[in-house]
Amino acid sequence: MSKPKFKNPVVNWIDYRLPIFTFMNHELNEYPTPKNLNYFWNFGSLAGITLVTMIITGIVLSMNYTAHVDYAFDSVERIMRDVNHGWLLRYIHMNGASFFFIVVYIHIFRGLYYGSYKAPREILWILGVLILLLMMATAFMGYVLPWGQMSFWGATVITNLFSAIPLVGESIVTWLWGGFSVDNPTLNRFFSLHFVLPFVIVGVVILHLVALHRFGSNNPIGIDVKGKQDTVPFHPYYTIKDLFGLSVFTTIFAAAVFFFPNFMGHPDNYIPADPMVTPAHIVPEWYFLPFYAILRAIPDKLGGVLFMFGAIMVLFVLPWLDKSSVRSSQFRPLYKLFFWILVIDCIALGYLGAKPAEGIYVILSRIATAYYFFHFLIILPLLPRIESTRPLPVSISTPIITASSNASTVMAMREKK
C-alpha cells in the first residue's frame, strides 16, 4: 500500500485485506452518475428499498405465522389482533407488495421510454425482466398464505394454468399441489418458496447492479457520458435525491397502510378458504390484471397460457426487437407516440382484467392483447425504417442548441469518429 486510503486506521487495516471499503467507496460514493437524471430514476433505488422492507417485515411475520390449512387464517388474524404491532407489520407487508409492483412497473416503463434496454445494457434489462418474473411468483405464493377465499381460489386457478400443457399438464398440476387439490401440502410448499424466493431476487438484484455499474445509468437524453463534465459523484448528489424520493414515497405508502390498508386487497380474502364454494367474482391482485386479461382474451386454454407468458417473454428479446440506435424517446417522435399508446393499452388491459369476461369486454380484451403484441413484434422492428429521429445533442453538459446548428455539430462529431 503506497498511501493509506482511509483516515481510520482500523478501516485501512481491514480494507487492505478485504477491500470492501474501497468497493463501497467506488460503487456508492465516487460512482460517476449522469447529472441530468430526472425523478423517474428514483424508482430503481425505491424498488431496492421496498424489497428490503418486504424481506424484513416478511421475516418477522413468519415468526408468527403457521403454515397449516387449519391454522393459517387464524394465525394471520392473531397477528392482526394479538401480536404486538402485528397489524402494522402485516399491513406494511400486504400493501408493500402492491407498492413494490407500482414502483417496478414505473421503473420498467421508464426503461421503455428512455431506451434503457439498448446496447450495451441488454443483460441489465434481461436481469430486470427476470426479477419481475420472480417477483410475480413470490407475490402469487404470498397471497396464498393467509388462506382466505381469494388465496385458495387464486392458487387453484393459477396452478391449473399448467394443466394446459399437452400430455404432462395434469401430472404437473398434481405435482405442484402435492395432492388432488390445493391443500395443506400446497400451502406448506408455497410458504417455503415464498420465504426463499426473495433471497433469490436479492441475488439477481446484485447482478442487476453489477451490470448497471459496468456502463453506468442511462439518462433522459439517452446519449453516452462523454467525460467528467457530464457526471456527478453518486454521493451526495443522488443519495440525497434518493432520500427525498424515498420520503415522498413513504408518505404515500404510509397513507395507504394507516388509512386505506385494505383498499388494494379483496374483501373475500377475509373469509376463510372453503374448497366447496367459489366466490362469485374472482379477480387476481391488481398487478396481475393485465396478464389475466390476456389469458382470458384467447379463446383457447393452452393459447391463453402461452400468450400470457409470451407477454413477459417478449420483454426478454426487446433489445433485439427495437433496433433504433437512438435511445431516448425525446428524439424519437413516432416511438414516443407508440410508447404512450402502449401505456394506455396496458392500463386498458388492467381495467379489462377486472371486468367480467363477457360481451364487449371480451372483444376489447382481444383488441388490447393484439395491440400489445403488435407493438413489440411489428411496430418496434419496423419503426427505425420510417422514423426520422431528431438530432441528438453533442453531450449531456452541452446546452440544447438549435436544431440546425446541432445537426452540423453532430455531423462534425461523426466525422471525427
Next chain:
Amino acid sequence: MTKKNTPEDQNKRDFLQVSTYALGAVGAASFVWPLIDQMNPAADTLALASTEVDLEALEEGQSITVKWRGKPVFIRHRTKEEISSAKDQLLDGLRDPQTDDERVQNDKYIVLVGVCTHLGCVPLGQKSGDVKGEYGGWFCPCHGSHYDHSGRIRKGPAPTNLEVPKYSFLSDTLIKIG
C-alpha cells in the same frame, strides 16, 4: 464550490443537512421498534398468564404438577414432619437464606416453579418413587442440585431457591397462580 461560501452559509448548510440525516435516523430507528416488539409475548399469551387449581383432592403427602406459562408448577401438600423440618431449618449456612414463612402462604401447601435455578431442568421429587435428594425435597438430575422441603437450595450448583410464583388463595382449597 464551498470555498466561495461565507462561514455563515456553511453553518446554515450544515444545520439543514445534519437535521435531515438526524431525522432520517430517528425515522429508521422508530421503524425498528415494532420489529423487535413483535417478539414479546402477544396479548393472547399474556391473557393466559393465570391458572386456577383446585386443591380439594390433594391429600397430605401428595404432590401435583400443573402447567403455568408453559412451565411446570409444583404444588405439594406437606406432611407435619416436612413442615416442621422446613420451619426448624436455621438460616445459617443456607446459600439463599429465606425462612419457610417467607415462601408459603398456607403452611400446608408449598407452591414452586418446578424449574431448577441452575440451567432450567425440571427437578425430580413429585412422584412418590422419585429420588428426592439428600434433603428430602427435590433433586435435579441434570447437575445434582438438592432442594429441601421448602424448595431451598442446599447442595449442588444451583445459585438460588426454587422460585415461588405469584399466587393467591381464592378459597381454602382454590388457588390462582399468576
Next chain:
Amino acid sequence: MKFLKFLVIIIFSINFFLFGRVFAAGSKIEYPEKNWSFSTIFGSFDKASAQRGFQVYKEVCAGCHGMRLVSYRNLAALGYNQDELKAIAAQFEINDGPNDEGEMFTRPGRPSDKFLSPYPNDQAARAANGGAYPPDLSLIIKARPNGANYLHALLRGYEEAPNNIKVPEGMYYNKYYSGNLIAMPQPLYEDGVEYLDGTKASKDQMATDVTTFLAWASEPELEERKQLGVTVILFLIVFSILSYFSMRQIWAPIKNKN
C-alpha cells in the same frame, strides 16, 4: 415545478388503474351511506353504541352467528372494566378439558376465552339452519365490500316481496341482499332488546349499534392505527420538506453552472 408535475402524473395514473378496478368490482345494489364515526381520518368507535351493539349481538345474533376470533378480554376496548369482563365471560359455559379423568367438561368462561360459538362445528350450524351457513361475524365488516353500510342496510332491508317475486319456503325477501332472497329471517324488530342504558331500541338504532360493534370486532386496531398514522405522516411530511431543501442546497452548485 418539475417535481410536482411528475408527482401528479404518477398519482393520477395509479389512481386511474386502481379506481378502474374498484368500479369493476362494485356491485349493482346501492346501499344508503351513513357517516360512521370510525370511517373518518381521525376515526374512533362510539363506545356506548358499540356496547349496545354487543348487547344486540349477544341477545339476537349469537343464537346462530359465532365470533370465534374475538375474546371476552377484547371487550375492554369498548370501555368495560376487568370486573365487568369477568362477569360477562362467566355468563357463558365454555367447553374445556380433558380433565385428569380424560373427560371434557364445561366451566364458566374467563376473559381469556374466545366468544362461545353457538354450534360445535360448521356441519351442525348448517344442519340447524336448513342448510344455510350463518357466517362467523368476527370479520364480517372487512369481508364484505362497503361492509358497514352493507350490513346496516341489510338489517333494515326486510320488506314484503313484490308481487312478481315468489319467496320459497325458508327464504325471506331483502331489498339489499344480492338476489333479494336471504335465508336469514328478519333479526331486528322494534324494541327487540331492552337496552341497559335506556336508549330506545328502534330498528335503526339497533342496526347502527350492532354494525358499530361488528366494525370494531373486524378492526380492533383501527383507532391505534389511525392515531399512529397521523403522527407518522406528519413526521414524513416534515422529513420530505427537509430532505427537499437539503437536496436543493446540495445540487445548487451543479444547477447554477448550467
